[in-house]
Amino acid sequence: MATKIIYFTVHGRPEQAELPVDCPAQDVKDLFRSAAEAGPHDILKLYSPKGNIINISPSLEPNSPHSCYKLEVVAADCNSAELAGALGFDLSSMEKRLQGLEKKILIEAGETPAVVYEMKKQVDSFRKKLESVEHLSWLGLFKDLSEGPHKPSPFYHKRTLHRTREECEHVREKFLQMSSLEVSEEVRQYLKTPTFDNWQWEDAEIMVLLQVMYTDLDFTATFNIEPEVLQQFLFEIYRRYNNIPFHNFKHCFCVTQMMYGLIWLTDLRSKMDSIDLLIMLTSAVCHDLDHAGYNNAYQINARTELALRYNDISPLENHHCAVAFEILEKTESNIFRNLSMDQYKRIREGIIKCILATDMTRHSDILNKFKSILPTFDFTNKDHRDVLMMILIKVSDISNEARPMEVAEPWLDCLLQEFYNQSDVEKLEGLPVTPFMDRDKVTKPSSQTGFIRFVLLPLFIELANLFPCLEQHIIDPVRKALDYYTEMEKALEREKQNWAQSESAAKSKGGDSQTNAGPEASKPDAQSTKVDIF
Numbered sequence: 001m002a003t004k005i006i007y008f009t010v011h012g013r014p015e016q017a018e019l020p021v022d023c024p025a026q027d028v029k030d031l032f033r034s035a036a037e038a039g040p041h042d043i044l045k046l047y048s049p050k051g052n053i054i055n056i057s058p059s060l061e062p063n064s065p066h067s068c069y070k071l072e073v074v075a076a077d078c079n080s081a082e083l084a085g086a087l088g089f090d091l092s093s094m095e096k097r098l099q100g101l102e103k104k105i106l107i108e109a110g111e112t113p114a115v116v117y118e119m120k121k122q123v124d125s126f127r128k129k130l131e132s133v134e135h136l137s138w139l140g141l142f143k144d145l146s147e148g149p150h151k152p153s154p155f156y157h158k159r160t161l162h163r164t165r166e167e168c169e170h171v172r173e174k175f176l177q178m179s180s181l182e183v184s185e186e187v188r189q190y191l192k193t194p195t196f197d198n199w200q201w202e203d204a205e206i207m208v209l210l211q212v213m214y215t216d217l218d219f220t221a222t223f224n225i226e227p228e229v230l231q232q233f234l235f236e237i238y239r240r241y242n243n244i245p246f247h248n249f250k251h252c253f254c255v256t257q258m259m260y261g262l263i264w265l266t267d268l269r270s271k272m273d274s275i276d277l278l279i280m281l282t283s284a285v286c287h288d289l290d291h292a293g294y295n296n297a298y299q300i301n302a303r304t305e306l307a308l309r310y311n312d313i314s315p316l317e318n319h320h321c322a323v324a325f326e327i328l329e330k331t332e333s334n335i336f337r338n339l340s341m342d343q344y345k346r347i348r349e350g351i352i353k354c355i356l357a358t359d360m361t362r363h364s365d366i367l368n369k370f371k372s373i374l375p376t377f378d379f380t381n382k383d384h385r386d387v388l389m390m391i392l393i394k395v396s397d398i399s400n401e402a403r404p405m406e407v408a409e410p411w412l413d414c415l416l417q418e419f420y421n422q423s424d425v426e427k428l429e430g431l432p433v434t435p436f437m438d439r440d441k442v443t444k445p446s447s448q449t450g451f452i453r454f455v456l457l458p459l460f461i462e463l464a465n466l467f468p469c470l471e472q473h474i475i476d477p478v479r480k481a482l483d484y485y486t487e488m489e490k491a492l493e494r495e496k497q498n499w500a501q502s503e504s505a506a507k508s509k510g511g512d513s514q515t516n517a518g519p520e521a522s523k524p525d526a527q528s529t530k531v532d533i534f
């Protein structure tokens with residue numbers, strides 16, 4: 001069987017793993033988990049020699065001892081290691097020794113002797129016995145049975161909109177078990193940067209990271225937010241994001257994480273008070289709650305319940321906001337419950353303003369207002385601050401292209417999938433089909449070049465006028481993305497022309513043109529400059 005060797009260090013000691021090339025994803029994860037002697041709820045990350053996080057998956061690139069990966073437990077439950085120590089045994093190292101022994105014998109003797117099979121059987125039955133003892137299962141010595149299916153790929157989309165109760169409860173349990181984890185300083189710093197890779201984190205881990213943001217901005221201390229209330233709030237937020245390709249919990253996280261990054265990069269803590277910052281972070285967390293994957297144009301054209309309720313005025317954004325305050329109405333999830341009436345009033349007003357600002361039909365109005373105050377911008381002026389807060393949430397909301405390509409590109413696939421779903425439904429229901437969502441008209445690059453040129457860059461550039469330090473963090477990567485998609489668009493265009501030429505050549509020869517498959521780009525004519533895509 002073909003295998004590959006992965007060299008890595010863990011807790012400073014060198015290790016190597018030999019994996020069959022077709023090793024199942026869960027087995028790869030389990031192997032690294034046991035190498036790190038980590039518990040089932042500890043969070044593991046693998047770093048490349050350059051310090052980038054890389055996915056622990058079957059497609060892991062083989063390396064050499066000189067280009068070792070670094071395996072780290074970035075958030076650990078201290079108790080589990082203590083308890084394992086206290087119990088005085090370590091099944092995983094026993095298993096590892098047995099595996100090594102088995103390999104050695106196999107190489108030397110050419111077959112596995114019966115005695116090794118017998119030993120393996122004993123270890124298996126011992127493991128089963130332990131796994132059946134629920135309170136021991138978090139020791140991390142073996143596979144967590146409650147782990148459920150593998151993490152879905154970014155492109156994975158379930159038909160059902162809402163998560164099942166079981167699924168929610170499972171994530172909630174995992175989150176609560178993890179919520180006392182000590183997140184490492186390295187991850188806390190990484191969390192403050194726009195290069196953060198959301199795809200490396202599961203939902204329960206993401207909830208831990210959101211918790212870190214509230215703690216590290218001192219909100220929990222300043223506003224006396226009890227840990228259980230923050231956890232319940234975050235769980236309700238998770239629960240009320242739907243299982244759809246783009247406007248889901250991971251999008252909520254990305255927008256919040258970008259907002260968090262911008263707060264640190266621009267040193268906003270020295271310029272605005274904690275309540276404004278709390279408004280911004282919480283607005284980002286709540287800004288797409290209960291999004292069903294169909295935009296405002298659809299809501300209005302299909303005369304949905306939301307459009308009726310909000311009289312066609314930003315139906316989605318009004319709904320996201322209303323759901324947010326539904327969550328905050330419950331005492332157990334009201335993170336603002338220890339604030340004064342005046343403070344709560346100010347926060348409510350701020351959150352409503354920020355979330356409603358994410359309706360892209362208001363894009364030009366808000367941007368023009370910001371441009372007009374920029375020359376005299378004054379942080380002590382409340383109106384100025386209000387516009388800046390709207391700009392910051394807008395930037396965060398559409399900031400995927402400011403992220404590294406390997407983070408941003410899967411998001412574009414998710415977005416197009418959601419758009420295509422909508423246009424398919426529009427066709428089925430006989431509604432006007434939104435052109436930039438039509439799978440027959442849009443390609444990946446065509447959807448991006450106009451959007452970056454006419455929407456993203458003009459917005460980001462204005463923000464960087466106020467904070468020049470942002471240039472390198474959000475504008476440079478967006479320009480790179482524009483070049484990338486422009487090149488891709490040109491390549492598709494060339495492919496289209498080649499196809500057209502071979503088509504006409506085939507026709508003149510009397511060949512069967514049906515056998516020539518058209519290139520992907522033979523369809524486009526995309527109009528992608530519309531601004532109301534979010």
Ligand SMILES: [Zn+2]
Pocket residue numbers: 251255287288358397534
């Ligand atoms: Zn959004």
